[in-house]
Amino acid sequence: MQDFLSKIDKERLPSHVAVIMDGNGRWAKEKNKPRVFGHKNGVTSVREISEASAELGIQYLTLYAFSTENWNRPAAEVTALMTLLVETVRRELKTLNKNNIRLNAIGDIDNLPKATKRALLAGIEETRGNNRMTLTLALNYSARWEILNATQKIATKVENGQLASQDINESIFASHLETHSMPDPALLIRTSGEMRISNYLLWQLAYTELYFSPVYWPDFRKNHLYEAIVNFQTRERRFGKTSEQLSSPA
Ligand code: FPP
Numbered sequence: 001m002q003d004f005l006s007k008i009d010k011e012r013l014p015s016h017v018a019v020i021m022d023g024n025g026r027w028a029k030e031k032n033k034p035r036v037f038g039h040k041n042g043v044t045s046v047r048e049i050s051e052a053s054a055e056l057g058i059q060y061l062t063l064y065a066f067s068t069e070n071w072n073r074p075a076a077e078v079t080a081l082m083t084l085l086v087e088t089v090r091r092e093l094k095t096l097n098k099n100n101i102r103l104n105a106i107g108d109i110d111n112l113p114k115a116t117k118r119a120l121l122a123g124i125e126e127t128r129g130n131n132r133m134t135l136t137l138a139l140n141y142s143a144r145w146e147i148l149n150a151t152q153k154i155a156t157k158v159e160n161g162q163l164a165s166q167d168i169n170e171s172i173f174a175s176h177l178e179t180h181s182m183p184d185p186a187l188l189i190r191t192s193g194e195m196r197i198s199n200y201l202l203w204q205l206a207y208t209e210l211y212f213s214p215v216y217w218p219d220f221r222k223n224h225l226y227e228a229i230v231n232f233q234t235r236e237r238r239f240g241k242t243s244e245q246l247s248s249p250a
Pocket of ligand 1: 021022023024025026027035039040042043046063064065066067070084085088089137192217
């Protein structure tokens with residue numbers, strides 16, 4: 001495989017990379033192993049990609065770790081995933097602090113199992129002073145839940161007279177989303193060859209560049225991330241404008 005790191009223009013990095021980590025189950029199945037084996041090996045990729053992102057200077061990395069729909073999986077797999085999360089967050093805390101990485105979570109955290117919620121909140125608290133990169137785990141997350149939740153918060157403010165309905169605009173709406181403190185992702189990566197958004201960051205992905213990798217998540221390594229970024233840097237982000245307008249902004 002080519003060395004993609006040397007091809008990256010460090011001046012034009014995506015400030016926020018969002019990832020749909022897919023293919024753990026298929027990776028395990030191809031090895032005649034249980035699905036959980038895939039998730040366990042997926043943690044190695046989480047570590048690699050977090051480290052590579054921080055080293056490059058990416059400011060926000062957001063990983064889809066568990067969707068609202070994932071509760072429909074076999075109970076044993078759900079339990080194993082929750083346990084893996086608790087173990088990983090606890091085990092990686094020292095490394096996160098050493099690398100000045102702040103842990104964050106988006107999603108319906110209150111309705112996670114108690115132990116998962118506790119470990120997560122402790123991790124967030126213990127890394128809150130770090131500012132090199134924010135690593136966000138989307139957990140018990142679905143974009144439609146997030147959008148409905150924001151709508152309810154805004155409706156309550158309108159009912160209470162704190163906000164006039166005609167004043168609701170994009171920036172006010174976005175400030176009620178789980179991602180209120182982050183820029184929208186510049187790049188979305190989905191692994192394993194699937195080409196769907198799967199209820200992930202629907203509002204925030206409006207102008208995001210999409211990159212689909214055929215590699216299963218447990219095999220996804222630093223150089224695969226570099227490859228995605230090199231590909232991202234070949235794209236022209238027009239935000240609805242023409243090429244000519246971009247080259248000579250008036
Ligand atoms: C998708 O593969 C993966 C998940 C639903 C879970 C991702 C979780 C991890 C990588 C481990 C824990 C993460 C952290 C942040 C500590 P899939 O099971 O849908 O694979 P398939 O499509 O091949 O079945």
